[in-house]
Amino acid sequence: MNAFPPHNRTLPPSDGLTEAERARILAKAAAFAPPSMQDAEGRRELVGLSREELAAEMVAMGEKPFRAKQLWHWIYHQGARDFAAMSSIAKPLQARLAERFTIGRPGVTTEQTSTDGTRKWLFAFRDGQQVETVYIPDEDRGAVCISSQVGCTLSCTFCHTGTQRLVRNLGAAEIVGQFMAARDSYGEWPTPTGEDRRLLSNIVVMGMGEPLYNYENIAKALTIIMDHEGIGLSRRRITLSTSGVVPMMDKCGAELGVNLAVSLHAVTDELRDEIVPLNRKYPIAELLAACRRYPGASNARRITFEYVMLRGVNDSEAEAHELVRLLRGLPAKVNLIPFNPWPGAPYKTSTPEAVNRFAAILNDAGYSSPIRRPRGRDILAACGQLKTESERAKRGGAA
Numbered sequence: 001m002n003a004f005p006p007h008n009r010t011l012p013p014s015d016g017l018t019e020a021e022r023a024r025i026l027a028k029a030a031a032f033a034p035p036s037m038q039d040a041e042g043r044r045e046l047v048g049l050s051r052e053e054l055a056a057e058m059v060a061m062g063e064k065p066f067r068a069k070q071l072w073h074w075i076y077h078q079g080a081r082d083f084a085a086m087s088s089i090a091k092p093l094q095a096r097l098a099e100r101f102t103i104g105r106p107g108v109t110t111e112q113t114s115t116d117g118t119r120k121w122l123f124a125f126r127d128g129q130q131v132e133t134v135y136i137p138d139e140d141r142g143a144v145c146i147s148s149q150v151g152c153t154l155s156c157t158f159c160h161t162g163t164q165r166l167v168r169n170l171g172a173a174e175i176v177g178q179f180m181a182a183r184d185s186y187g188e189w190p191t192p193t194g195e196d197r198r199l200l201s202n203i204v205v206m207g208m209g210e211p212l213y214n215y216e217n218i219a220k221a222l223t224i225i226m227d228h229e230g231i232g233l234s235r236r237r238i239t240l241s242t243s244g245v246v247p248m249m250d251k252c253g254a255e256l257g258v259n260l261a262v263s264l265h266a267v268t269d270e271l272r273d274e275i276v277p278l279n280r281k282y283p284i285a286e287l288l289a290a291c292r293r294y295p296g297a298s299n300a301r302r303i304t305f306e307y308v309m310l311r312g313v314n315d316s317e318a319e320a321h322e323l324v325r326l327l328r329g330l331p332a333k334v335n336l337i338p339f340n341p342w343p344g345a346p347y348k349t350s351t352p353e354a355v356n357r358f359a360a361i362l363n364d365a366g367y368s369s370p371i372r373r374p375r376g377r378d379i380l381a382a383c384g385q386l387k388t389e390s391e392r393a394k395r396g397g398a399a
Contacts, residue, residue, distance in 0.1 A: 021247040029214055032149070034171035035127045043102045046075060047180070048173025050220060051227070061100060063093070069229075075103055076230025079180065079189030105181045106131075106174060114378050123181065125174055129167055131208050133178045135186075141201035146178045148218055149209025154243055157275045158265070158308055160342040161208045169214040175221035179203060179231070191232055203233060205240040206261070210278075212245035212252060222256055235259070241306065243278045244287040253294045260294050261304040261335075262287065266314050267322040275313075284326065291330060302331045302368075309338050309350035309358070316354075320361035333368040 037045035046054065055068040070088055074080040081103050083094040106123035109130060113119045119135045131147040150167040152159075183189060183200055192198045203225065205211045211218045222238060225231045241261040242249060249260070264287075266272035272279040279287075291303050305327070309315050323334070336359055339349040350358075355371055362369035 022251060025213065025245065025248055026216065029169055029216065032166060032168045032214075034169055034174065034217070037126075037171060037173050039102055039104075039126065043100055045104050045173050046071065046101050047104055048171060048176055048221065048224070050224070057101070061096065067093075071097075072227075072230055076224065076227065077191045077232075079183060079191075081105065104173070104177065105184065106177045108181065108185075111185065119182075119185070121178075121181065121185070123178060125170075131170065131174075131178070133182065133207060135182055135200065137199070140197055140199070142199055143202040143204050144179050144182045144200055145204050145207045146175060147207030147209055148175065148205060148211040148214045152209050153213060154210050154276070154278050156243065156263070156265075156277070158310060158339060158345070158347055160345070164208075166209075169217055170209070172217045172220040172224065175217060176224050178207075179225060191230065193232075201233075202237045202239070204261075205238070210243055210245065211240055212242045212248035215248050215251065219252070219256055222258060236301070239304065243276055244282045244290075245278070246282040246286050246290045249290040250293060253296070257296050259301065259304070260291070260297070261306055262291060264305045264323075265308050265310075267319050267326060271314060275310075288326060288330070291332075297331050299331050302333045305332055305334045307334055307336055309336055309355050311339070311348040311350045311354070313347065315350040315358055317357055317361060320358045324362060324365040324367065327367060333370075334362055336362075336369055336371045338371070 037048060039045070044057070046057075049057065051068060051072060054071060055065040058065055058067040058071075067089075070086070074086045074088075078085075080086055083089070083097045083101075083103070084091075086094060089097070104126075106121075106125055109122040109124045111119065111121050117137045119137075121133045122130055123133060124130045129150045131150055133147060134145040136143050136145065147170065149169050151164040152161045153166040155163075179200070186199050188198070188200055203222075205218065205222075218240070222240075225233050226235055226238070235256065235258045239259040239261050240252060240256070241263060242252075243263045252258070253260070263276065264272075264284075265276055266279075267284075269279060269283045272284060282290075291297070294303060297303050305323075307314075307323070327334075336355055338355060339345075339347050341347075341349065359369045359371055
């Protein structure tokens, strides 16, 4: 295996305009802000509030701040959806809470289970917008693939989600709610502790949308999920995937420190400009520089580079050798993803021989390069296939 040299963590941002660029990205996020988290009766949704916000709500209704700790336990550790189930809270207070607040989940429009055990939900939110969420089981554990936006703004040409326009960002409640609803489906409440086995053991933020274009809501949601008195997933069990929003990669690394996955898919700017249009703003050199700055990256905690294998487009031996050159010195692994077809897709899946040759070159250079086994193809739940049923229907009912 490669012996990776230590990184200089004091490198300044490569563009010199990081703060201005961050401000622009946050302003763009505000333009696609989620709706208010209140129901038709004016009751406030408690899921998605930070600890501080929850305590402030309790003080506003004349209660002590410790009530927030009780509610946090019931909502995120026990999975309670009804105040009447909170036995450590007196019934009069249960009633007052029910008058002012709700503990919601996304509505389940459809739930499908693949022949390989992969499960996909189409979730509906208060304003009628929908996203898809997927659970990928792996023996005695598994990962929940959650979405960050309704639709996507990136228009990557190999991705089905990219053909659906961006409608809006998801709020923290809607992001956390996807994982909580998945737990509801598998009955995994209260939160497993100690040596208890977790079926839903990991989260990958790899569903619909670009999470770093909705960073504030993603950060708030993941902070809630990582809280040890609630859902209690460690940052090492959470992976955030980005197509390369460079300024927000720095912010994510500094504030969250979760595992990083990068949707690379090409080794030249010319090709990546075409298949991942975001590359025109943040080209490969800037993207890899941000990866080298990412805190916590090490031999034991490598950055994952995702590389979808497109027949005759990006799967040559020469491109494999160039990928080795680009990654030199980075603690990295490469997930090779055979292209998952979808209706009207302009690409074909690389041949098994081409994928194996590509993987062998990476492995020989010391980079772990597993070939991802397609999961949930029969229910369009595989990588790059997510797209809400309502959008499919608009295009003639393709599934």
